[in-house]
Amino acid sequence: MSRKKVKQTTQTEILYKSRRRCPICYGLNGDTDIKKGQIAHLDQDSSNNDFDNLAFLCFDHHDEFDGKTSQSKSLQKDEVKKYRDDLYQIFEELGTENLPDLEVFEENTNNVERDKLEFDVYQEKIKIYREIRKFLGLIIRDADIEIKDMIEFANKTDEAVFLFDKDISKLIAEIYHQASQLRYTNKRLNSRYLDVGRERTRIAEENMELLNWFSKTTKELKSHFYPYLSL
Ligand SMILES: [Zn+2]
Structure with missing residues (x-):
């Protein structure tokens, strides 16, 4: 050829x-x-x-x-x-600006940008908390996530960088990363090319660890947000 x-x-x-x-x-x-x-x-x-x-x-x-x-x-x-x-x-659908990316979060997180906000910051914070909870809920329900839901999650949590300290932006980036890993392991496990064997077992274990991570993260979500949302 x-x-x-x-x-x-x-x-x-x-x-x-x-x-x-x-x-x-x-x-x-x-x-x-x-x-x-x-x-x-x-x-x-x-x-x-x-x-x-x-x-x-x-x-x-x-x-x-x-x-x-x-x-x-x-x-x-x-x-x-x-x-x-x-x-x-x-x-x-998203362009390149809104990709969750740890480095960008680190550059953008400074107090000046946060102080400039004049709207009701608390409401905006609550909205982001709810989006994260909704996204985690989908994952727990389906043990998988669709690309359209990942895009929506990235879009809706995009402003977190202005509203919270770095820890929340990092948490969002980590959730996004783990969600794409989960998609990957599910695709591998459903692939007709993946025969029963050591590789399949490894991926199944990774898949289980990811689901455990999501369950743990869901339980701990409130505690991450207490410092920002308790009245
Ligand atoms: Zn590469």
């Missing part, structure tokens, strides 16, 4: 839609940082330049995916496509 160059317009479209975020970094680690990387052919066929067969991957994952080393052998192209499509959808 002969290599055909990916058309410039297609390359631009992929770089734009992915905002240079790597779907594997995102899918496995909830990592939405900008990466140096290149466009990969997901079916390993370099003549197949279908848009659906292409994804921007960071250099590390590009090498791993191409080289079929141990980690990515268990990572199927359909899974990478799912993470890629999730990312595309996130950026289309």
Whole structure:
């Protein structure tokens, strides 16, 4: 199979839609940082330049995916496509500004911004507390979470950085991260490629730990908010 160059317009479209975020970094680690990387052919066929067969991957994952080393052998192209499509959808609906990201929270958290707020801060704080509780409730109910609910959660809790100290922003980012991990483990467990064996057991255990984490976090949620919300 002969290599055909990916058309410039297609390359631009992929770089734009992915905002240079790597779907594997995102899918496995909830990592939405900008990466140096290149466009990969997901079916390993370099003549197949279908848009659906292409994804921007960071250099590390590009090498791993191409080289079929141990980690990515268990990572199927359909899974990478799912993470890629999730990312595309996130950026289309959310843009890049609202991604929960610890570094951004650290830069933005300062008293000046908080002091400038003139509206009823308490009501806004309560709203965010309720959004978090609602999101955790969905996860506890379904033992899973849909991408649209993750997007809504990110949107609705976006202003937390102005309303609370860093601890709450960190908690929100952690919840978001754990939720994407939960989605990933559920997808792996439901994948027809994942046979019964050690890898499946490991993922099932990770899945259980995540659900325990969500249950614990739900119980402790009020105590995180007491300092801000008790009258
Ligand atoms: Zn990556």
